[in-house]
Structure formats: C-alpha cells, structure tokens
Amino acid sequence: MDIENRLGARARILTPSGISHLDILEGAVFNDDTEPLRTYVQEDVNFDFPETLPLPRLPILENENVRYIDIHxxxxxxxxxxxxxxxxxxxxxxxxxxxxxxxxxxxxxxxxxxxxxxxxxxxxxxxxxxxxxxxxxxxxxxxxxxxxxxxxxxxxxxxxxxxxxIPYFIDAEKETLKKRLQETATYICASLGLKNVFEKIIYRTEVGFLELKGQLPEYFIGLLRGVETYIRNNPYGPEEQANLLQVFRNRMNTFDEDKVQEVLKITExxxxxxxxxxxxxxxxxxxxxxxxxxxxxxxxxxxxxxxxxxxxxxxxxxxxxxxxxxxxxxxxxxxxxxxxxxxxxxxxxxxxxxxxxxxxxxxxxxxxxxxxxxxxxxxxxxxxxxxxxxxxxxxxxxxxxxxxxxxxxxxxxxxxxxxxxxxxxxxxxxxxxxxxxxxx
Known part of the structure; x- marks a missing residue:
C-alpha cells in the first residue's frame, strides 16, 4: 500500500488479536468497548495520492479569470x-x-x-x-x-x-429606399456568384423598374430578366458583352423554377x-x-x-x-x-x-x-x-x-x-x- 506515516513506514493489514473467526461471523467484534484506542493526528499520515495512481486528470488553465462575486x-x-x-x-x-x-x-x-x-x-x-x-x-x-x-x-x-x-425585397421609406436597393443588389450579386460589375447593373435595373412601373417585379425571375434586358440594351465591347450575357444567363437559369419564385415573391x-x-x-x-x-x-x-x-x-x-x-x-x-x-x-x-x-x-x-x-x-x-x-x-x-x-x-x-x-x-x-x- 502507498499510504505512509510521518516516519515513512507503510500501512499494513494487522490480524486483530482476541477475535476469532466465529466472532466475526456472529458480528461480535466490537462488544468490548473499554479497550483504549490510539488517536492519530493529521500530521501522522500522508494523505497525498501518488502520481502513479491511475486517476482521471482534468486540465489546468493557468491564466484564468472567472467571476465569483455578485452571482446572486x-x-x-x-x-x-x-x-x-x-x-x-x-x-x-x-x-x-x-x-x-x-x-x-x-x-x-x-x-x-x-x-x-x-x-x-x-x-x-x-x-x-x-x-x-x-x-x-x-x-x-x-x-x-x-x-x-x-x-x-x-x-x-x-x-x-x-x-x-421570404420576399426578396421589402419596401422602404423614401429616405432609405436607395440604400435598400443597393443592399439588395449587393446580396443578389453575391448569391449568384457574379463579379462586382453586375452589382451596378442590378441596382440600375431596380431603379429603372421603380421609375417605369413604381415597383420591383413581384417575382424574382422578373428582376433577373430585367437585368438581362439592361445588359442587352447597354452593351459593353463585343467580346465582353457576349461573356457578360452568357455568365448571367447561366446563373439566372439556376433560379428559374416555380418553388424559388413562390418563396421569394414580394408581398404586401x-x-x-x-x-x-x-x-x-x-x-x-x-x-x-x-x-x-x-x-x-x-x-x-x-x-x-x-x-x-x-x-x-x-x-x-x-x-x-x-x-x-x-x-x-x-x-x-x-x-x-x-x-x-x-x-x-x-x-x-x-x-x-x-x-x-x-x-x-x-x-x-x-x-x-x-x-x-x-x-x-x-x-x-x-x-x-x-x-x-x-x-x-x-x-x-x-x-x-x-x-x-x-x-x-x-x-x-x-x-x-x-x-x-x-x-x-x-x-x-x-x-x-x-x-x-x-x-x-
């Protein structure tokens, strides 16, 4: 056993004197309570657990700071x-x-x-x-x-x-309308995986819808088709124009399904x-x-x-x-x-x-x-x-x-x-x- 007293002597099991096996079986071990018992003090025994003892160990955080006061x-x-x-x-x-x-x-x-x-x-x-x-x-x-x-x-x-x-656009007050349109163009451009040039195109398309019809299209695909029309009507260089249209049409087709339109539909x-x-x-x-x-x-x-x-x-x-x-x-x-x-x-x-x-x-x-x-x-x-x-x-x-x-x-x-x-x-x-x- 690894429990020692202050002199370094290890604890050992002693056979109690004067107690027979029959006494143990009959529970007659502590009948005589007049025998003086030795009193031990804490210093007499080493209660430290040896490092080799296989106990589970939890981590210790050195520089901790935790609230212990005012936990009422x-x-x-x-x-x-x-x-x-x-x-x-x-x-x-x-x-x-x-x-x-x-x-x-x-x-x-x-x-x-x-x-x-x-x-x-x-x-x-x-x-x-x-x-x-x-x-x-x-x-x-x-x-x-x-x-x-x-x-x-x-x-x-x-x-x-x-x-x-989840409507793709929420109507806004006049003083915040342009800001909301810009934010909407930003997230649509990001969601479609389009480069920054499309963000301006989407925003201008939104503004165009408001000027011509007073509102954005009810369905999301309507806005995307408006963007496609804007690109065709405001062409870049021939090679760049063809690339812009092809890229945008590929992205647009991803969202051209009835379920997406119903989910993103603008409602009052x-x-x-x-x-x-x-x-x-x-x-x-x-x-x-x-x-x-x-x-x-x-x-x-x-x-x-x-x-x-x-x-x-x-x-x-x-x-x-x-x-x-x-x-x-x-x-x-x-x-x-x-x-x-x-x-x-x-x-x-x-x-x-x-x-x-x-x-x-x-x-x-x-x-x-x-x-x-x-x-x-x-x-x-x-x-x-x-x-x-x-x-x-x-x-x-x-x-x-x-x-x-x-x-x-x-x-x-x-x-x-x-x-x-x-x-x-x-x-x-x-x-x-x-x-x-x-x-x-």
Whole structure:
C-alpha cells in the first residue's frame, strides 16, 4: 500500500488479536468497548495520492479569470448558465454564466463531432427561451436534417412547405429606399456568384423598374430578366458583352423554377413567421433541403429582411437572436483560388456581407449564435468577431485560432466530452467548464 506515516513506514493489514473467526461471523467484534484506542493526528499520515495512481486528470488553465462575486439570484435570472467552473483540475460547484444583455456581441460555439457542442447549444437556447420570453429566436437550419428535435417548442417552417416565404425585397421609406436597393443588389450579386460589375447593373435595373412601373417585379425571375434586358440594351465591347450575357444567363437559369419564385415573391404583408419572430416568437426555419445556390440566396434574403424590419436601439439589450449551426454551409472559405469561379466569388462576397451584418446588428439588439465543427474552414472575421466563444475539443489547425499559448492549444486537443474553454470578451473572463447535462 502507498499510504505512509510521518516516519515513512507503510500501512499494513494487522490480524486483530482476541477475535476469532466465529466472532466475526456472529458480528461480535466490537462488544468490548473499554479497550483504549490510539488517536492519530493529521500530521501522522500522508494523505497525498501518488502520481502513479491511475486517476482521471482534468486540465489546468493557468491564466484564468472567472467571476465569483455578485452571482446572486437576480443576476442568474438574467444570465444563461454555461457550466461548472474547473479550478486547478477540479470540477467545482461554482456555476458560470453569460449575461443575456451581452448576447448582441455574438456567441461562437466550436467543437468536434461528439464533443458536446450541439447539446450545449440546444440547452443554451432552451434556457434562454425560459429566461427571455420576449426575445425572438430564429434558428436557421442550413445543413443537417432532423435537427428540429432539439427545438421542440419552436414553430417549424420547412423550405418544402407552402407557407415558406421570404420576399426578396421589402419596401422602404423614401429616405432609405436607395440604400435598400443597393443592399439588395449587393446580396443578389453575391448569391449568384457574379463579379462586382453586375452589382451596378442590378441596382440600375431596380431603379429603372421603380421609375417605369413604381415597383420591383413581384417575382424574382422578373428582376433577373430585367437585368438581362439592361445588359442587352447597354452593351459593353463585343467580346465582353457576349461573356457578360452568357455568365448571367447561366446563373439566372439556376433560379428559374416555380418553388424559388413562390418563396421569394414580394408581398404586401410580412410572412407570418417574421411577425411571430418580431413579437418574441421562437422559429425554426429548415433550409437543409435547398441546393447550395438557392440556400445562399434565401439566407441573404433573410438577412436583408432583418435589416429592413429592425431598428437601432441605444439600450444594451437582446431583442432578437439568430442561431446558425453548421455555419460552414454558408460562410465557408472557398476551396478554389480561382477568382473567376462562381463559388469563389459567392463565398468571398458572402463573407463581406456577413462581417458587416455582425457589426450592424449589434446596435439593433440582434445577436448571432454561430456553431461549427471546424472554425479554420470559416472566414477569419466570422471566427474573430464574436466576443463570446465556447470551445469544445478541437484539433490542429482549429486549436491555433484561440490562443498563442502552446499549453492552451494542447488543452483544446485533449478536452473530454462536455468540457469547454470559455473566452468571454464582453466580460473579460476566461475559464474552463464542465457543461450541464442536458436530456432531450
């Protein structure tokens, strides 16, 4: 045995004198309580566990900073629990929190498959639903099917449903109309994977429709055909003109289907799911069955719609939340480096749009929660801009994105399931946690 006294003598098992085997069987071992017992003090025994003892070991974060004061009931009612703090390799009873009013500064959740990321996200949203009933929560399911099981109490709308609508343009006041038209031209150009020259053409086509007819075409394909007409009526050089028309027609054909037209149709009233979300409703939009280009167009239309229906707020509060799991489906770096490739152009433009939205939405009380397995696949701004990061187990090169300390990078590769590193730039905290168990 490895337990020793202060003289270095190891503990050993002694055969008790005066006690027979029959006494043990009959339970007559402690009948005589008059025998004096020796009293030991703590210093007499070494209670240290040997380093060779095969006990599970948790990581130790050297430069941690975690809030231990002012964790009262009122604070807890306005904050979301992250998990139990791991102090010096020991899971403590101290619960850590993220204040709800800090969520407009955005949250990023990263971790390998099976590390606990998805269940953490589901529990995070479930707790927010209870503690912030007036906050509208919109979950954009852009990758996996059957994810609605994590959001049982949400209103669910699928791309295949007849009532799935996202108008490609929302009418605006006169003083903001040109700005909205420009933003619409930008996202359409990006979604179609077109170069910047088309952005001006789309904008001029929009202005032309307003001047001639007082409104944009009801159906998206009508706008695209108007762009085609504009290119023909305002020709460039012969070779460039032919190339522009060919490229644009190829992109236009991708969206020339009845379902896309019905989804993007301009309507007088906002879709029901939008009004529900604006009034504090919880909505799950399933885009997992869309093709890549259609999905990008619809997501951009949603972002532009949010831009149009939300307003700046001076108060630091969360009004709306947009959740995107498997974010690489819309904000992944392009594989190719060919700047003429449609996928390259689409993703580069999408990164710029999304980066601007993260900044712009904060002043409107709109927060993003982004989750993904491989942050290194995402654009740098998408990973760096969220102030609050919860990082589960990540291997190289993903672990390089969150620390310059080699030991911290190593910790990220060795985290057990449900253990995570929390970096909260909104409060200046940095710590390790074991997340709360969550059962669907």
């Amino acid at each position: 009931d009122d604070f807890k009612s306005k904050a979301i629990s992250v998990g139990n703090h791991i102090k010096d390799g020991v899971i403590t009873e101290h619960e850590t929190f993220i204040p709800i009013n800090k969520l407009p500064q955005d949250v990023a959740i990263f971790g390998k498959s099976g590390s606990g990321k998805t269940y953490f996200l589901a529990r995070f949203i479930a707790e927010l639903t209870v503690k912030a009933k007036n906050v509208g929560i919109l979950v954009l399911n852009v990758a996996k099917e059957s994810q609605e099981i994590f959001y049982r109490d949400f209103s669910k709308v699928k791309y295949s449903d007849d009532d799935f609508h 009233k906002l879709p029901e799911w939008v009004n529900n979300w604006l009034n504090g409703g919880k909505v799950f939009l399933d885009l997992s069955m869309c093709s890549k280009f259609v999905k990008m167009l619809i997501v951009n239309a949603i972002f532009q719609l949010v831009r149009a229906v939300t307003k700046d707020s001076e108060a630091e509060e969360l009004k709306y939340l947009i959740v995107i799991d498997e974010a690489h489906a819309i904000i992944e770096k392009p594989i190719t480096t060919n700047s003429d490739d449609a996928d390259f152009i689409m993703k580069e433009q999408m990164a710029k749009i999304f980066s601007e939205l993260l900044k712009e939405y904060r002043s409107r009380g709109v927060g993003f929660v982004i989750a993904d397995q491989s942050p290194a696949r995402l654009f740098d701004d998408v990973v760096s801009q969220p102030s609050i990061k919860v990082i589960f187990r990540e291997d190289y090169p993903n672990n390089l994105l969150f620390s310059e300390d080699p030991l911290e990078r190593q910790i990220l590769t060795q985290l057990e399931n449900r253990l995570a590193l929390v970096i909260n730039g909104a409060t200046g905290e940095k710590y390790l946690v074991r997340t709360i168990n969550y059962i669907l």
